Amino acid sequence: xxxxxxxxxxxxxxxxxxxxxxxxxxxxxxxxxxxxxxxxxxxxxxxxxxxxxxxxxxxxxxxxxxxxxxxxxxxxxxxxxxxxxxxxxxxxxxxxxxxxxxxxxxxxxxxxxxxxxxxxxxxxxxxxxxxxxxxxxxxxxxxxxxxxxxxxxxxxxxxxxxxxxxxxxxxxxxxxxxxxxxxxxxxxxxxxxxxxxxxxxxxxxxxxxxxxxxxxxxxxxxxxxxxxxxxxxxxxxxxxxxxxxxx
Amino acid sequence: xxxxxxxxxxxxxxxxxxxxxxxxxxxxxxxxxxxxxxxxxxxxxxxxxxxxxxxxxxxxxxxxxxxxxxxxxxxxxxxxxxxxxxxxxxxxxxxxxxxxxxxxxxxxxxxxxxxxxxxxxxxxxxxxxxxxxxxxxxxxxxxxxxxxxxxxxxxxxxxxxxxxxxxxxxxxxxxxxxxxxxxxxxxxxxxxxxxxxxxxxxxxxxxxxxxxxxxxxxxxxxxxxxxxxxxxxxxxxxxxxxxxxxxxxxxxxxxxxxxxxxxxxxxxxxxxxxxxxxxxxxxxxxxxxxxxxxxxxxxxxxxxxxxxxxxxxxxxxxxxxxxxxxxxxxxxxxxxxxxxxxxxxxxxxxxxxxxxxxxxxxxxxxxxxxxxxxxxxxxxxxxxxxxxxxxxxxxxxxxxxxxxxxxxxxxxxxxxxxxxxxxxxxxxxxxxxxxxxxxxxxxxx
Numbered sequence: 222x223x224x225x226x227x228x229x230x231x232x233x234x235x236x237x238x239x240x241x242x243x244x245x246x247x248x249x250x251x252x253x254x255x256x257x258x259x260x261x262x263x264x265x266x267x268x269x270x271x272x273x274x275x276x277x278x279x280x281x282x283x284x285x286x287x288x289x290x291x292x293x294x295x296x297x298x299x300x301x302x303x304x305x306x307x308x309x310x311x312x313x314x315x316x317x318x319x320x321x322x323x324x325x326x327x328x329x330x331x332x333x334x335x336x337x338x339x340x341x342x343x344x345x346x347x348x349x350x351x352x353x354x355x356x357x358x359x360x361x362x363x364x365x366x367x368x369x370x371x372x373x374x375x376x377x378x379x380x381x382x383x384x385x386x387x388x389x390x391x392x393x394x395x396x397x398x399x400x401x402x403x404x405x406x407x408x409x410x411x412x413x414x415x416x417x418x419x420x421x422x423x424x425x426x427x428x429x430x431x432x433x434x435x436x437x438x439x440x441x442x443x444x445x446x447x448x449x450x451x452x453x454x455x456x457x458x459x460x461x462x463x464x465x466x467x468x
Numbered sequence: 469x470x471x472x473x474x475x476x477x478x479x480x481x482x483x484x485x486x487x488x489x490x491x492x493x494x495x496x497x498x499x500x501x502x503x504x505x506x507x508x509x510x511x512x513x514x515x516x517x518x519x520x521x522x523x524x525x526x527x528x529x530x531x532x533x534x535x536x537x538x539x540x541x542x543x544x545x546x547x548x549x550x551x552x553x554x555x556x557x558x559x560x561x562x563x564x565x566x567x568x569x570x571x572x573x574x575x576x577x578x579x580x581x582x583x584x585x586x587x588x589x590x591x592x593x594x595x596x597x598x599x600x601x602x603x604x605x606x607x608x609x610x611x612x613x614x615x616x617x618x619x620x621x622x623x624x625x626x627x628x629x630x631x632x633x634x635x636x637x638x639x640x641x642x643x644x645x646x647x648x649x650x651x652x653x654x655x656x657x658x659x660x661x662x663x664x665x666x667x668x669x670x671x672x673x674x675x676x677x678x679x680x681x682x683x684x685x686x687x688x689x690x691x692x693x694x695x696x697x698x699x700x701x702x703x704x705x706x707x708x709x710x711x712x713x714x715x716x717x718x719x720x721x722x723x724x725x726x727x728x729x730x731x732x733x734x735x736x737x738x739x740x741x742x743x744x745x746x747x748x749x750x751x752x753x754x755x756x757x758x759x760x761x762x763x764x765x766x767x768x769x770x771x772x773x774x775x776x777x778x779x780x781x782x783x784x785x786x787x788x789x790x791x792x793x794x795x796x797x798x799x800x801x802x803x804x805x806x807x808x809x810x811x812x813x814x815x816x817x818x819x820x821x822x823x824x825x826x827x828x829x830x831x832x833x834x835x836x837x838x839x840x841x842x843x844x845x846x847x848x849x850x851x852x853x854x855x856x857x858x859x860x861x862x863x864x865x866x867x868x869x870x871x872x873x874x875x876x877x878x879x880x881x882x883x884x885x886x887x888x889x890x891x892x893x894x895x896x897x898x899x900x901x902x903x904x905x906x907x908x909x910x911x912x913x
Binding site for chain 1: 538552
């Protein structure tokens, strides 16, 4: 069976690290993100270093259009199959603090929620034709504790998570494995310079973990794993105390 | 959107200078270009292993390029490889060796980036400068966006960029001339030399035979004229026998160097560098076969040499002296040593060929490298060497010597110094790309 994958959000950070780890394992892939030059450069790098086929499609995931279906068909056509689907793309915003505004709500909901849902819907319709074996959704630990900051980001990620859980149910016979990975802090430009309470995971280690888990029926899991403990403690805090906490 | 920034204290690798700057690590082209466009002035940074501070200045913005580290094209038939500037030499060689290719000019440590090699026109262990293997490059500047530069296209900009210390703009890609790998291991032959003159004779003899990289280790902490500079000449050549190299290397930065906990022990430790190295060489065989990586980067894995210098660090004096004046310059080192008794931790010679252009460290002559522990005896010793350098018509390596004055640089480089300023001003009147090192050169502009 050929090794093929599509990565949404492949221009930098975790998506770029994942493309490198998949290339090491001999995957051909389609990289999707907004930055055309980054994608072109990464494809050249993967082809030169690992001898794999790497193609790209530049796409702004915050725009409302039907390009998701076109992109998935393009990937299938270029690679011959689409075994692995990775939904890495995510966006946050300085404006994501309540009260917010409709532009921020539209932007964050599309990138973090609607686009992943459209991709998953496409998989549900075409998984046999595309020979899809797994879908990996990268979510966030922020969904476990709604708070006044990053509310839209967490809400839209929760939307995608809920959709993925629906997909898990749809594929309950195990035709396609669907993983939801709740990520903690990552060492990327989104967290650059921030002094955070807990350590940041490297994109390289996180990418290796995603690959390790891509054949599992794991439901929802946390990476790094200590976030499970932290979020469990957070959820145990009584509401009258939690709503007074400022973080 | 511009890349997020933090405030950071950035040190030169030798530990003698630092700057408080804004610092950023863009990870995509859009933010890299936006960051440069939005900033008034910027410094570009690779591995930050230059002993002079060429990647920061007070109140400026330092852009680290380590995310731009990819192989863009590889043409085995034409012997060319195109890379982004942030790729480390160690990583590039790992890739090239897997295709039986190699670079003919290599600096001392595998962490050094290709962008840094171009900007500083580094020289190799053997003959040659990095300029010799740069086929072409792409340069970004907000004034002209992106330009192809080579000996045939935008030639002046090309010559100004190679060895231009990052003054002309952001190198977005470099195409390097590569060569067939001549063997699967490196044999290092060691010849003892009685004194400095003996070392120079051996260097001249074996360099002209072009059998491999020729360099020496010399003891400059000897007061006796007859044995001053005694040591060993090494001749490194490729060998067909295979010896495994894993191409693994340590992360070396000014911060990892400074953070080693030698502290108060540094003055004691540095006293032992020369005698311990000398003693170890006595027990080593005349010929050693090393892996490709270990033979190319002897200092890799021995980074303790740098960290044992402590927070105060070291000062490096590296100069190119015309062959006919090499003896006179060597005598000056001995006299200055006898007078000031600094802690010399390394003395080394090479023979190099090249023609000077702008501030590029490139000239035919004998290359002298002297490292001293940065204590109160170091500066008077090195200032005396500066005078000898001017007397002997030599040129200093601006990338290596952080304490050089503008006057010394101007005297040594002469008309090339003025031409550099004139031509740089022609392409960038605002001097957008800056550093503490460049500011020293541009100070009256």
